Amino acid sequence: MAEVEKTADLATVISDLEKVVEEKPENVVARHHLGLVYRQAGRIDEAITQLQKAIELDNQSMESMINLGAIYFDIGETDKALALNQQALSISPKMAEAHVNIGLIYQQQSRVAESIESYLKAIEIDPxxxxxxxxxxxxxxxxxxxxxxxxxxxxxxxxxxxxxxxxxxxxxxxxxxxxxxxxxxxxxxxxxxxxxxxxxxxxxxxxxxx
Incomplete structure (x- = not known):
């Protein structure tokens, strides 16, 4: 989802998505995108809530897992970020992006040998x-x-x-x-x-x- 450049536009997108979620609470796509725009707006707790709900509604929602993992990585909760990327990989083992994310998490945790292994797996999938x-x-x-x-x-x-x-x-x-x-x-x-x-x-x- 492309970032919204203007604050007014971002507020409008948030408002529109909030209405969709209110009317259709089971709409996974709407919750996923609402989580993304909340993150863009700096409303991190709300972003986490929406992405978590999207995953609860659809336990195959890999993009929600990846994006929620990115938030947790940004706020220093690397164990949660790792678990979410591993969950995405359990659904799609050849998801190169998840292998890169895991490598970055390992690197952040000073687990350098494991990070190298993860990056090499990603490259094997997508050179x-x-x-x-x-x-x-x-x-x-x-x-x-x-x-x-x-x-x-x-x-x-x-x-x-x-x-x-x-x-x-x-x-x-x-x-x-x-x-x-x-x-x-x-x-x-x-x-x-x-x-x-x-x-x-x-x-x-x-x-x-x-």
Whole structure:
């Protein structure tokens, strides 16, 4: 569901969906979308309530599980986020997005080896899934597998040359590999693509380059 850009439009969408839910409480789709717009409006508790209700009404509602998991991840309740993504995978084991989400949760919990495994599962399902390659790069960097981090970063950049985050990840991976000149080139490309490069990384790279 596309985000509503104007506050007035968002309020209108919320009002319309609330009416639908009031008239048809069993409407799973309406509750799901109401949860999404509540989240967009910052009404997190209400968003959780609606998405939970959507799942209660339809225990196959994977999108509601994924979106509710995203909310729990954002508010730091990673165990709940993990359970919801695992629930989605139990319905559709080849849901690459859920594998990426689980990888990110594991990474947040410092379970790096498990996060790498999850990202690789996502890539096996969808080799062109950019987020999987981007997150895999950072996970390999965290585990100090520098050559693999560079390889994953290069794959991300190949898939999406205009991705500022992928380019920045490549710069970081190259830095830890000791390829400082190429790291600098990638960093400058990331900046040109609009990425706000960490000033500490810039300073560390400049020190290595002398």
């Amino acid at each position: 062109k899934l950019l987020t999987a390659w981007i997150n895999l790069t950072s996970a390999y960097t965290m585990s100090e597998e520098d050559a693999k981090a560079v390889e994953a970063a290069r794959q991300a950049v190949t898939l999406e040359p205009e991705s500022a985050m992928a380019m920045n990840n490549l710069a970081v991976a190259l830095y830890f590999q000791g390829s400082y000149e190429e790291s600098h080139e990638s960093m400058e490309k990331a900046k040109a693509l609009g990425y706000s490069v960490d000033s500490r990384f810039v300073a560390a790279l400049q020190e290595k380059l002398g």
